[in-house]
Amino acid sequence: MTEKQTFSISELASEFDVTTRSIRFYEDQGLLKPTRRGQTRIFSTTDRVRLKLILRGKRMGFSLAETKETFDLWDETLSGNEKQLLKMLSILDEKRAHIEQQKADIAMAELEINTREAHCREALAELQKKKQQHESTIEQPGHPAEQS
Amino acid sequence: MTEKQTFSISELASEFDVTTRSIRFYEDQGLLKPTRRGQTRIFSTTDRVRLKLILRGKRMGFSLAETKETFDLWDETLSGNEKQLLKMLSILDEKRAHIEQQKADIAMAELEINTREAHCREALAELQKKKQQHESTIEQPGHPAEQS
DNA sequence: GAGGAAGTTTACGTTAACGTAAAGTGGTTT
DNA sequence: AAACCACTTTACGTTAACGTAAACTTCCTC
Numbered sequence: 001m002t003e004k005q006t007f008s009i010s011e012l013a014s015e016f017d018v019t020t021r022s023i024r025f026y027e028d029q030g031l032l033k034p035t036r037r038g039q040t041r042i043f044s045t046t047d048r049v050r051l052k053l054i055l056r057g058k059r060m061g062f063s064l065a066e067t068k069e070t071f072d073l074w075d076e077t078l079s080g081n082e083k084q085l086l087k088m089l090s091i092l093d094e095k096r097a098h099i100e101q102q103k104a105d106i107a108m109a110e111l112e113i114n115t116r117e118a119h120c121r122e123a124l125a126e127l128q129k130k131k132q133q134h135e136s137t138i139e140q141p142g143h144p145a146e147q148s
Numbered sequence: 149m150t151e152k153q154t155f156s157i158s159e160l161a162s163e164f165d166v167t168t169r170s171i172r173f174y175e176d177q178g179l180l181k182p183t184r185r186g187q188t189r190i191f192s193t194t195d196r197v198r199l200k201l202i203l204r205g206k207r208m209g210f211s212l213a214e215t216k217e218t219f220d221l222w223d224e225t226l227s228g229n230e231k232q233l234l235k236m237l238s239i240l241d242e243k244r245a246h247i248e249q250q251k252a253d254i255a256m257a258e259l260e261i262n263t264r265e266a267h268c269r270e271a272l273a274e275l276q277k278k279k280q281q282h283e284s285t286i287e288q289p290g291h292p293a294e295q296s
Numbered sequence: 297g298a299g300g301a302a303g304t305t306t307a308c309g310t311t312a313a314c315g316t317a318a319a320g321t322g323g324t325t326t
Numbered sequence: 327a328a329a330c331c332a333c334t335t336t337a338c339g340t341t342a343a344c345g346t347a348a349a350c351t352t353c354c355t356c
Contacts, residue, residue, distance in 0.1 A: 010332070020333085025314060039321075039334055056253050061209055063312070077268065082275055085268050092265050099254055099261075105204050106247055106254075113247075117240050120225065120233050127230055158302070168303085173344060187304055187351075211342070 007043040009034075012051060026054060031068050060102065070095075155191040157182075160199055174202060179216050208250065218243075 013020045026032045027041070031054055034041040043051075050071065057067040070091065077088045161168045174180045175189070179202055182189040191199075198219065205215040218239065225236045 008332085019314080021316085022314065024334090029313095041333085056256065058313095059209060059249065059253050060257065061207060065312085074264070077271075080271060082272065085272050085275070089265065089268050092261050092268070095257070095261055099257060101207065102250065102254055105207050106250055108204065109208065109243070109247060113240050113243055116222070117237065120237050120240070123225075123228060124230065124233050127233075156302085167344080169344065169346085172304090177343095189303085206343095213342085 003045075005045060007048060009041050009043070012043055012048060016051060016055060018051075018055070023051070026051070026064070029064055029068060031064060031071060060098075151193075153193060155196060157189050157191070160191055160196060164199060164203060166199075166203070171199070174199070174212070177212055177216060179212060179219060208246075 007015075009020045009023055012018075013023055023032065027034060032043070032047050032050055034043045034047055036042065053071075054064070054067055058064075073084075073088055073091065077084050080088070155163075157168045157171055160166075161171060171180065175182060180191070180195050180198055182191045182195055184190065201219075202212065202215055206212075221232075221236055221239065225232050228236070
């Protein structure tokens with residue numbers, strides 16, 4: 001009872017930090033299906049969820065076409081015969097494979113980032129040491145020289 | 149002594165399953181720097197590693213321009229002054245943030261895939277049950293009818 | 297020496313995912 | 327009623343990352 005049920009285009013745009021142009025484009029491509037009041041779009045909570053999925057899909061490397069496919073397929077699956085269900089299961093397997101690849105990529109990337117960071121910090125420490133040596137060579141601790 | 153040190157363009161292409169066109173494009177954009185024998189490209193193990201990084205970068209949502217930036221920056225960092233090193237560290241932080249986002253996305257995606265799979269399997273089980281009921285209604289276990 | 301395989305350059309074409317005007321609609325605030 | 331929103335449609339422009347075709351060189355083989 002306490003949750004918002006409908007959203008304007010600009011509400012969704014600012015919430016998810018995308019342009020209204022993008023949202024209209026997603027509708028145009030059949031990914032969102034807002035109703036209308038006059039000519040103004042009214043988005044449901046379902047649209048909101050789908051927008052979230054679209055954006056996450058993008059971050060995970062899925063094209064809009066792929067995301068639309070899974071949306072459509074899922075819609076069909078809901079009232080689904082056996083063939084549809086089995087197809088959905090096989091697609092879920094593909095997604096899982098994709099995810100496993102991503103996990104592996106991420107693990108490797110993390111390793112590299114860590115070794116690089118270590119390398120950087122070592123190099124910085126080296127520089128600091130040389131700096132201090134240099135300072136103690138040319139300058140004694142004390143008050144600065146008074147006017148040359 | 150036992151590892152290959154140089155590679156032709158088609159060797160790399162087939163190893164990483166990309167086209168030679170792509171590899172030439174990556175060179176064109178400054179991501180790879182093969183030497184030449186005559187006009188033929190000769191790729192080093194460094195190039196090979198970078199190609200691998202390019203492809204992983206793509207899978208993780210980095211553009212070629214971004215990947216090139218980190219390559220270049222890392223080259224500079226090797227002979228680096230303090231400023232370069234600090235910049236590299238801040239970029240490493242950005243990458244880490246990116247990775248954290250990916251991890252979160254992946255975790256959510258996995259959850260969804262699991263619930264969807266469960267849903268599919270339930271629906272399939274329902275269908276199987278109905279099928280069996282139907283079969284036992286219209287058909288008794290026994291030998292088939294002989295020629296109508 | 298004719299052909300074939302693997303390499304090259306040059307250059308125009310393509311697709312996805314929007315960006316960016318331009319021009320119009322509908323409500324409300326002054 | 328004038329001005330100002332937020333929203334709309336239509337339509338051409340843009341960028342990244344290659345695809346694809348054409349015409350050429352080298353080297354090897356038959």
